[in-house]
Amino acid sequence: MNTLTEFYYVLIFLTVAVLFTIAPVVIAYLISPRTRGKKTLATYECGIEPFGGAWIRYSVVYYVYALIFIAFDVDILYLFPVALSYTKGGRVYEFYSLLIFILILAFAIIYAWGKGVFTWKRRIQ
Amino acid sequence: MGERGFYLETKDPIIKFAITEKFLNLARANSLWPITFGLACCAIEMMATAMARFDIDRFGAGIFRASPRQSDLMIVSGTVTKKMAPTLVTLYEQMPSPKWVIAMGNCAISGGPFVFEGQYNLIEGVDLLVPVDVYIPGCPPRPEGLLEGLMKLEEKITGKRRFPTPEAKW
Amino acid sequence: MVEKVKEALRIKIADINITEISYAERGYHLSIEAQKGNIVSVVELFEGKGFYLADLCCVDYVDYLELVYFFNHHKELCRSRVTLKVESDRPVAPTISHIYTMARWYEREIHEFFGVYFEGHPNLTYLFLHEGIDYYPLRKNQIPIPADDKKLLNSFKPEEEEDAFFINLGPQHPSTHGVLRVVIKMDGEYILSAEPVLGYLHRMHEKMAENRTYQQFLPNPGRMDYMGALNFNLAHVTTVEKLCGIEVPERAQYIRTITCELNRIGSHLLWVGAFLADLGGLTPFLYVFDDREQILDILEAVTGSRLTYCYFRFGGLYNDVDDAFVDATKQFITRLRSRFAMYEKLITKNVIFINRVKGIGIIEQGMIRKYGSSGPVIRSTGMPFDIRKVEPYAAYDKIDFEIPTGTTGDNMDRYMVRMKEMEISLGIIEEAIKKLPSGPFKAEKVPKKLKPPRGDMYHTVESPRGELGVYVVSDESDTPYRMRWRVPSFSNLMTFPALARGTLIADAIATLGSYDIVVPEIDR
Numbered sequence: 001m002n003t004l005t006e007f008y009y010v011l012i013f014l015t016v017a018v019l020f021t022i023a024p025v026v027i028a029y030l031i032s033p034r035t036r037g038k039k040t041l042a043t044y045e046c047g048i049e050p051f052g053g054a055w056i057r058y059s060v061v062y063y064v065y066a067l068i069f070i071a072f073d074v075d076i077l078y079l080f081p082v083a084l085s086y087t088k089g090g091r092v093y094e095f096y097s098l099l100i101f102i103l104i105l106a107f108a109i110i111y112a113w114g115k116g117v118f119t120w121k122r123r124i125q
Numbered sequence: 126m127g128e129r130g131f132y133l134e135t136k137d138p139i140i141k142f143a144i145t146e147k148f149l150n151l152a153r154a155n156s157l158w159p160i161t162f163g164l165a166c167c168a169i170e171m172m173a174t175a176m177a178r179f180d181i182d183r184f185g186a187g188i189f190r191a192s193p194r195q196s197d198l199m200i201v202s203g204t205v206t207k208k209m210a211p212t213l214v215t216l217y218e219q220m221p222s223p224k225w226v227i228a229m230g231n232c233a234i235s236g237g238p239f240v241f242e243g244q245y246n247l248i249e250g251v252d253l254l255v256p257v258d259v260y261i262p263g264c265p266p267r268p269e270g271l272l273e274g275l276m277k278l279e280e281k282i283t284g285k286r287r288f289p290t291p292e293a294k295w
Numbered sequence: 296m297v298e299k300v301k302e303a304l305r306i307k308i309a310d311i312n313i314t315e316i317s318y319a320e321r322g323y324h325l326s327i328e329a330q331k332g333n334i335v336s337v338v339e340l341f342e343g344k345g346f347y348l349a350d351l352c353c354v355d356y357v358d359y360l361e362l363v364y365f366f367n368h369h370k371e372l373c374r375s376r377v378t379l380k381v382e383s384d385r386p387v388a389p390t391i392s393h394i395y396t397m398a399r400w401y402e403r404e405i406h407e408f409f410g411v412y413f414e415g416h417p418n419l420t421y422l423f424l425h426e427g428i429d430y431y432p433l434r435k436n437q438i439p440i441p442a443d444d445k446k447l448l449n450s451f452k453p454e455e456e457e458d459a460f461f462i463n464l465g466p467q468h469p470s471t472h473g474v475l476r477v478v479i480k481m482d483g484e485y486i487l488s489a490e491p492v493l494g495y496l497h498r499m500h501e502k503m504a505e506n507r508t509y510q511q512f513l514p515n516p517g518r519m520d521y522m523g524a525l526n527f528n529l530a531h532v533t534t535v536e537k538l539c540g541i542e543v544p545e546r547a548q549y550i551r552t553i554t555c556e557l558n559r560i561g562s563h564l565l566w567v568g569a570f571l572a573d574l575g576g577l578t579p580f581l582y583v584f585d586d587r588e589q590i591l592d593i594l595e596a597v598t599g600s601r602l603t604y605c606y607f608r609f610g611g612l613y614n615d616v617d618d619a620f621v622d623a624t625k626q627f628i629t630r631l632r633s634r635f636a637m638y639e640k641l642i643t644k645n646v647i648f649i650n651r652v653k654g655i656g657i658i659e660q661g662m663i664r665k666y667g668s669s670g671p672v673i674r675s676t677g678m679p680f681d682i683r684k685v686e687p688y689a690a691y692d693k694i695d696f697e698i699p700t701g702t703t704g705d706n707m708d709r710y711m712v713r714m715k716e717m718e719i720s721l722g723i724i725e726e727a728i729k730k731l732p733s734g735p736f737k738a739e740k741v742p743k744k745l746k747p748p749r750g751d752m753y754h755t756v757e758s759p760r761g762e763l764g765v766y767v768v769s770d771e772s773d774t775p776y777r778m779r780w781r782v783p784s785f786s787n788l789m790t791f792p793a794l795a796r797g798t799l800i801a802d803a804i805a806t807l808g809s810y811d812i813v814v815p816e817i818d819r
Binding site for chain 2: 035039042
């Protein structure tokens with residue numbers, strides 16, 4: 001029961017964070033004049049009507065970038081509990097196990113680098 | 126063109142007291158963010174005003190945003206032709222309220238030196254398209270002229286002039 | 296060269312009408328009258344001999360229209376004028392866009408202003424005018440556009456294709472070229488095709504020239520190219536002076552040279568700032584404006600304006616310069632020389648700048664003749680062609696200076712050529728100040744109402760962007776019959792769609808910035 005009361009701090013933090021983001025939006029909604037024109041909600045494209053659709057097939061390089069990003073984002077999540085409990089141990093094998101974990105992840109980056117995901121050709125035909 | 130090109134429907138804000146309006150107008154006047162709308166020669170003088178010698182940034186108006194969604198002042202500097210007119214009106218409508226327009230240079234005020242009989246491509250003055258708050262004459266106006274126009278616009282927004290007008294000595 | 300061309304033409308086409316003209320009287324060496332049947336062979340002959348098409352314009356003599364082609368050679372000065380008469384009612388002419396690619400845009404322009412139809416042109420749509428126009432503007436009478444031609448008025452509408460992403464580098468953008476709109480078809484981050492759309496700042500200068508006297512037109516050239524306004528002013532004034540036979544005194548020639556070179560330095564300085572701002576580095580912008588303000592102060596004391604100068608008059612200058620001008624210029628020269636080391640450390644040796652700019656946007660020498668480019672764009676490919684050396688005007692023939700060239704023709708070379716041109720301009724100004732003679736600054740006996748004799752005159756000037764040409768046709772009245780401005784940025788911009796194909800969009804914007812175009816002079 002004792003450790004459960006420590007989560008109250010997290011609840012207060014969460015509430016303040018949400019209020020901090022919502023407050024400017026609400027204040028702006030209350031004190032700004034509302035204007036609607038014919039083109040106000042149109043897409044901005046340097047003042048010209050955009051033509052052509054935006055739902056097209058994209059190059060696959062963007063997809064690979066996004067995949068790699070998601071993978072490493074999830075890895076960072078795994079590192080959070082390690083960071084919290086790191087100083088409580090003090091034994092050297094914790095450091096080595098963390099290093100091996102990160103090295104295995106780094107192999108993925110080196111593989112992607114070797115496959116040419118990070119290079120952009122200057123000119124295509 | 127007899128009627129204005131834009132179409133706007135404005136509603137008042139939900140909370141509107143005199144004291145909040147006073148402070149809000151003071152804040153708005155001291156941080157006008159212009160949109161980069163340099164069309165012709167006057168644009169170079171506008172750039173010179175934004176540079177180190179005639180710094181417009183000391184009045185809060187130095188952040189020129191490229192997107193109309195993030196700006197509230199449109200300095201029309203240069204000639205407006207019939208091909209450019211729909212673009213100008215679209216950009217004006219895409220700016221959020223409250224917004225102001227400065228017509229800089231003779232071409233934006235009334236067509237400038239390009240009005241002649243038989244002209245076929247000119248909008249004689251940008252106030253035929255959008256409502257203008259301050260007119261700055263000159264071809265092109267000096268950077269000090271643009272700064273004076275900015276002072277006049279601040280006076281229009283807040284009701285008080287930032288620097289006193291010097292007395293005419295002769 | 297003149298003889299060789301005459302011989303070759305006589306051999307190829309038997310009964311062609313060639314006249315040799317005195318260069319001092321008309322500004323060109325040969326005048327050739329072609330017919331519709333043999334104009335293409337004449338143009339092919341010029342192309343075979345290595346000429347480039349300097350200008351393609353049209354003059355409306357009410358009974359007939361005359362298409363005028365100007366050819367020039369990079370290695371040896373031989374300016375030739377080829378004329379082609381077409382009928383005034385639904386005029387048709389053969390196209391030359393398969394020989395010289397630049398003729399595509401020039402012929403589109405003639406089509407929308409005069410109504411001439413070019414057979415065989417790949418894409419005869421409107422370039423400058425807006426969709427509400429319903430007559431041909433530059434014709435002497437108001438001739439309405441025929442109804443079946445109205446579909447050509449939709450100047451730019453791309454076809455709807457699948458999987459093509461169109462984006463507008465619209466008329467409103469944070470770079471400082473002006474109102475240029477480029478429609479880009481993209482595949483991810485790469486550009487498949489880039490098509491400029493012009494005409495957003497068409498201010499009818501050529502039509503105004505026909506409605507204004509020569510003196511009343513004097514402020515207009517400065518508005519055409521506000522960065523190099525004195526060079527445009529000089530082109531206008533020198534052309535009319537040559538047509539009327541007005542002698543300009545020595546002192547005025549030297550002062551014209553000094554002020555034009557100061558203007559050139561100012562224009563290149565602003566280009567450096569704008570180029571770096573396009574690449575993302577906003578710091579040099581502030582530094583160059585500091586130097587530019589010094590030039591503007593010097594010129595303002597003498598001419599009265601900061602940006603759009605109107606300083607030269609027919610026969611000389613408006614105002615004489617005094618010792619304060621000379622002292623201020625000398626101080627400015629010393630100061631700017633000491634700043635070049637700072638610019639080198641800030642920009643030229645900057646690793647990010649070098650990686651962004653080296654090897655991008657390479658123009659080959661073979662493209663230059665096809666597109667009629669001029670100025671630092673061709674000097675960066677290694678061709679030392681400068682109008683100030685080839686056809687000297689003002690006091691340039693009395694001053695010794697060299698022409699900087701690059702090697703590969705990429706963006707880095709264009710940057711280096713312009714930086715070296717600034718240093719060379721400082722040398723020209725120094726020498727001109729040393730040699731400045733005393734005397735009158737204005738020719739006497741210039742009539743108040745200038746009525747040049749009947750005839751035409753073509754004159755070129757090296758503006759900071761390239762070869763600027765003025766073609767004046769006069770009919771003895773006090774307004775010009777036709778004044779045609781051949782602007783350098785129009786031809787330079789034509790190479791952009793070819794260079795941008797297949798590149799990353801950031802590289803294409805860097806290339807566009809390195810051309811140093813000023814859109815009001817393109818749109819005139």
